[in-house]
Amino acid sequence: MVGPRHHLPLRLLALLVLASVTSTRAAYNVLTYGAKADGTTESTAAFLRAWAAACSSTRAETVYVPKGKYLIGEVDFRGPCKSRIVFRVDGALVAPADYRVIGKSNYWIRFVKVNNIMYVGGSLDARGTGYWACRRSGQNCPIGARSLTFNWSNNVVITSVTSMNSQVTHMTINSCNNVLVSSVKLYTPDQSPNTDGLHVQESTRVTISKSIFMTGDDCISIGPNTKGLLMTNLMCGPGHGISIGSLARDYNEGGVQDVMLTNSVFVGSDNGVRIKTWARPTTSFVKNVVFQNLVMRNVKNPIIIDQNYCPNNRGCPNQSSGVKISGITYKNIRGTSATPEAVTFECSTSNHCTGIHLQDVNLMYMNKAATSSCSNYLIGAVDFRGPCKSRIVFRVNGALVAPADYRVIGKSDYWIRFVKVNNILYVGGNLDARGAGYWACRRSGRSCPTGARSLTFNWSNNVVITSVTSVNSQVTHLTINNCNNVVVRSVRLYAPDQSPNTDGVHVQGSTGVTISKSIFMTGDDCISIGPNTKSLLMTNLMCGPGHGVSIGSLGRDYNEGGVQDVMLMNSVFVGSDNGVRIKTWARPTTSFVKNVVFQNLVMRNVQNPIIIDQNYCPSNRGCPNQSSGVKISGVTYKNIRGTSATPVAVTLECSRSNPCTGIQLQDINLMYMNKLATSSCSNVRGTSTGASVVLDGCLSS
Secondary structure: OOOOOOOHHHHHHHHHHHHHHHHOOOOEEOOOOOOOOEEEEEOHHHHHHHHHHHHOOOOOEEEEEOOOEEEOOOEEEEOOOOOOEEEEEOOEEEOOOOOHHHHOOOEEEEEEOOOOEEEEOOEEEOOOHHHHHHHHHOOOOOOOOEEEEEEOOEEEEEEOOEEEOOOOOOEEEEOOEEEEEEOOEEEOOOOOOOOOOEEEEOOEEEEEEEEEEEOOOOOEEEOOOEEEEEEEEEEEOOOOOEEEEEEOOOOOOOOEEEEEEEEEEEEOOOEEEEEEEEOOOOOOEEEEEEEEEEEEEEEOEEEEEEEEEOHHHOOOOOOOOOOEEEEEEEEEEEEEEOOOEEEEEEOOOOOOOEEEEEEEEEEEEOOEEOEEEEOEEEOOOEEEEOOOOOOEEEEOOOEEEOOOOOHHHHOOOEEEEEEOOOOEEEEOOEEEOOOHHHHHHHHHOOOOOOOOEEEEEEOOEEEEEEOOEEEOOOOOOEEEEOOEEEEEEOOEEEOOOOOOOOOOEEEEOOEEEEEEEEEEEOOOOOEEEOOOEEEEEEEEEEEOOOOOEEEEEEOOOOOOOOEEEEEEEEEEEEOOOEEEEEEEEOOOOOOEEEEEEEEEEEEEEEOEEEEEEEEEOHHHOOOOOOOOOOEEEEEEEEEEEEEEOOOEEEEEEOOOOOOEEEEEEEEEEEEEOOEEOEEEEEOEEEEEEOOOOOOOOOOEO
16 A cells, blocks of 8 residues: 655654754744734734744744734735744734625735745634625625635644634645644634635645644645645544545646545544546546545545536536546545445546555444445446456446346346356445346246346355445345355345345355355345355354345255355344254255354344254145255354344254254353243254253253
8 A cells, every 4th residue: 555655754844843943043023013912903014024024034033923812914924035934823813804805815824935934823713704694695705815825835834723714715735845734723614615624736745634624615625736645633524524626627737646544533524535526628637545544423425536526517517527536545434424325436437436445444324334326337147257367356446237127137047257267356346236126026926037146156266255235136146156265255235125035145065165244134045055065154244134144955956965164153143034044955865064163143133043944845845744864963053142033042943864963052142022032942962051041851962
């Protein structure tokens, strides 16, 4: 991961601060030059006289503003100066009550071509209320003044400043190099128009840290030709978040690169981190940006890219943004969204966003995982076949959407399939199979197509599937079939709880599969485990609604492989029909289940938390009055706790011809209606220790 490059410049800034503070002579006190600290006497000329004297000195000097309130109009502090300057404010600088006095210019207090300067302390009150009222009224208003501006200046430190009620932007860094902004507090009401906190453009090596922004527009806005910007330990909100852009207002416009925002909090802001570009041609770009270690608290749009910006539909309708966005990383971003959709990527149709990385993004809405919206790609059934000659990364930054007519992909058993592709990483993106039409067909009893699994991997080895969201699958979301060495991590699979046969993940004929850190909210099994599955590890999962995690059904065919070496641990089931289930047909077979561990599980209002059903015989066809041939042995249930939605929390109904053996229940604590839940068992041999469930007569040794 590459962030903005500061290195030596930051060290130089620290040295500058130390040198400025320790080597200045007696201060150029503005009171000495005629300023009045009464808040009513115009003191602009006195400030300029003090500045001119300090700036012309060949030694490091301090311009000093003592405690008190100083009324000043627009003021331009110009360089170059002959040596370092400390501009120390212990008092408050106040703009004239008539907003037009400073509003006719685009600045209130401005430093131009001043190098090696430290601006420290004090407060600024631009008295912007009258100006905002003019803006809201629709009158002919002046341009509005930025409160504090630095233009064409190098080696600048701005620290311990409080700015209030700016007419427009509080602080502007324009065409500067090597700037440190630290411990500033910028305040305006959340409905004040265009009151950005800090705007940076045409500048290199800027650091903004340990600051608070409560504004009516962007907390920080980042304009063209910005490079090497580090933002850290910030609080933003209310306001419009931290925005790169808007870019592409002009055709020949520079880009933004090497930007990092880290260790910051957004509270009640309209946006969190945003990239915004006009929908028209340009030479601009955004690249190498990192947003990491961020907390969102009730933010409307925590993560957003908007390349369709076209206010009032003027100058850009029906055009596509030319801004090329690449290499954007979102890492460890967590918290709550104020809207169901927490991540919005609306990228240019002519210049797709590339290299978008989302890692450990955990955003909730109303105690549920928030959703995302991305630029869509419409695709039908597609078969990606190997073998390939080398490793493949299949990266999806947008959304893949199935045709609206469910029959287009429904006539196949797959939508997106990889066959005989080894050493592949499938990462990111959304899949929307638009399954509602297919489910309606199934419920109607009409003749329906077979239905498409959304994402399938067949006969593939060394596979990683990560950071994928799948919604509205026609049938199973993700299928792992006849594969070896597969990792499924950080996937989210959603379908309504009444959608038929919408399993989350189905694994069969596969060895060495790991499924972790994932969420399953489905209409059928969260995970179903089929024949010839070996060495399956499932951990840190959330399941519900759905039918739980199921081994089986097994024994449908006589010559059928078994399931062995399976572990599910550290997971939660919420409102599911089942928790952990083993299900077999009631007929002869060569199949088996052995060496299975279910441990460290929490059940929350689950109908059947623990169940073995060896009498499965749907519609009583092909199996009545028969006994299951599936041999179940060596199954351990350990540290399973929580609540059952039914009085019977443990159901172990094993085959009368092949009783379950080696069943171990240890530390099972399941409650129903604030009482111990009960159990129902037949043909079970095993042991129980530390159970808080009524197991009398359930197990035989």
